[in-house]
Amino acid sequence: MAVMTSRFADGLAVGTNLVDTAEAAIRQALAGLSGPPDLVCFFICGDDPDDVGRAGQRAMAMVPGAHVIGCSATGVIGAGQGVELQPAVSAWAASLGDTKITTFALETLRADDRFVVVGLPERGSDDQVAILLADPYSFPTDAFIEHSSEALGSLPIIGGLANGLQGRGSVRLFADGEVHEEGAIGVVLGGPVSIGTVVSQGCRPIGPSMVVTRAEDNLLLELAGQPALARLEDIVSALDEDDRELVASGLQIGVAMDEYAERHERGDFLIRGVLGIDPEREAVAIGDVLEVGRTVRFQVxxxxxxxxxxxxxxxAHVERTGRVDGALLFSCNGRGSAMFGSADHDALAVRDTLGPIGVAGFFAAGEVGPVGGHNHVHGFTASILVFSSQAAPAAGA
Structure with missing residues (x-):
């Protein structure tokens, strides 16, 4: 059942006939709007990539006057719930008034000894945010996001890596009537639209903050002047049994985003995975390359x-911005039932805090969102684009 709002609405349908299911989800979302849609987003989980493609084409055909983006996924979110690993379609529709909407499709071309991403729209002075949906198998999302400021400046980018139930080759991306089997698609929103971003990395720090005093590639060799592995062992030995189990099941490390802060607490770090240890070098391998002088803190x-x-x-976002009207939710496919025992958790959390607004999204194979004013690709996060009633600049939380 669609959520009724004046400007934003969502829909969710479950069924093996994906074309019919897409029609039902789109109709639900459209029924919740007081006027015609300007932007429609939809997300499709299905066994057969060709069926997913046909369902996406039908969804786009149902809203010929709107800008439309969408993608395949291994699970979808809508109507206050999540549906994982079964045929389903979620849809989200928005009436955005005078908002400037520019869809785009990106592809990667080889130029000499490097790859070049083409298809980005020209940056406008009033651009507020870019939504990005990418194929993780063919598009260099990490490198693109890392260098996004060179082309897009400080423009926040939020979204997720699409996927399909058949893995590589089953991803489908949709943008304004076109179906893409690789690359990335998205939309830039600009002008009079009040938006913000919330990126929840869901980690808790353990042990003290430490400065990297020696590093090589992605190996941390020394922390605060001592071998990194020895520092880690000291921290783990001081933990209780429950936290030691969390360390064993997946240790993380946080990189402080503000080196000048007096204290670094939860939410002040960009989270990256700890990949392993090198006992001979007493080093810790992490999923990033850090310069000497950066502040880090282990996390669970x-x-x-x-x-x-x-x-x-x-x-905190509601307190800062006031009333919220709609949101897009990109939740890691490692959250949902795998983490919380229910696929509904993140959708319900958004409803509980933001109210009965139009919210839809999908379970992503990686999430994109700004932390500390810079865009990053994340894992195990919930990245949320929030549309508010009050005029406020887009800001990463």
Whole structure:
């Protein structure tokens, strides 16, 4: 059943006939709007990539006057719930008034000894945010996001890596009537639109903050003047049994986004994975390359911490911006039932804090969102684009 709002609405339908299911989801979303849609987003989970493609084409054909983007996924979010690993379609429709909407499709070309991404729209002075949906198998999302400021300046980018139930080759991307089997698609929103971003990484720090004093590639060799592995062992030995189990199941490390802060607490870090250890060099391998002088702090993640983090960030966003009308939710496919025991958790958290607004999205194979004023690709996060009633600049939380 669609959420009724004046400007934003969502829909969700489940069924093996994906074309009919897409029609039902789009109709639900459109029924919640008081006027014609300007932007429609939809997300499709299905077994057969060709069926997903046909369903996407039908969804786009139903809203000929609107800008439309969408993608395949292994799970979708809408109507206050999540549906994982079964045929389903979620849809989201928005009436955005005078908002400037520019869809785009990106592809990667080889130029000499490097790859070049083409298809980006020209940056406008009033651009507010870019939504990006990418094929993780063919598009260099990490490199693109890392260098996005060179082409887009400080423009926030939010979205997720699409996927399909058949993995490589089953991803489908949709933009304004076109179906793409690789690359990335998206939309830039500009002009009089009030938007913000919330990126919940769901981690809790353990041990003290430490400065990287020696590093090589992605190996941390020394932290605060001591071998990195020895520092880690000291921290783990001081933990209780429950936290030691969390360390064993997936240790993370946070990179401080503000080196000049007096204290670095939860939410002040960009989270990256700890990939392993090198006992001979007493080093810790992480999923990033850090310069000497950066501040880091080891982290753990569990359902309770992730739940608390998401609710705190959403509550803070409401306090800062006032009334919220709609949102797009990009949630990691490692969250949902795998983390919380329910696919509905993130959708319900958004409803609980932001109210009965139009919210839809999908379970992503990686999430894109700004942290500390810079765009990043994340894992195990909930990245949310929030549309508010009050005029406020887009800002990463």
């Amino acid at each position: 993640r569990d359902a309770e911490t992730a739940d608390e983090d998401l609710y705190e960030l959403l509550d």
